[in-house]
Amino acid sequence: MSCIFCQIVDKRIPANFIYEDDAVVAFPDINPQAPHHYLVVPKVHYENLLAVPKDSDVFNRVYSAIDQVVNKAGIAETGFRVVVNTKDDGGQTVPHLHFHVLGGRFMTWPPG
Ligand code: 5GP
């Protein structure tokens, strides 16, 4: 398995987990775009947002993880942005479903 996020989930590639449970991990992005930039990653390999089975509870599990990450990081009050780049036009570069959580600065709109 060459998927880089599967290797991080399996702890074969190091990352500083800010959060982990049986379904999800979260760790800082290696190329941060904000003072706080975390990747919230389901442990099961889904290629993208559309690859998740309809009966999966993964989105509930990710939501719960994001809630805990933003509180732990101290950005729950000031605010943050959650981004899921999906496929080529969405700018997805790692084909393992992940949620960017960005905070610690004002986010402009529209995104690039
Ligand atoms: P995408 O472009 O697919 O939306 O997001 C992939 C993200 O993964 C990028 O922001 C990139 O910086 C990050 N990334 C890629 N490889 C690694 C890695 O080995 N470790 C960490 N922590 N982040 C990574």
Ligand code: ZN
């Ligand atoms: Zn994977």
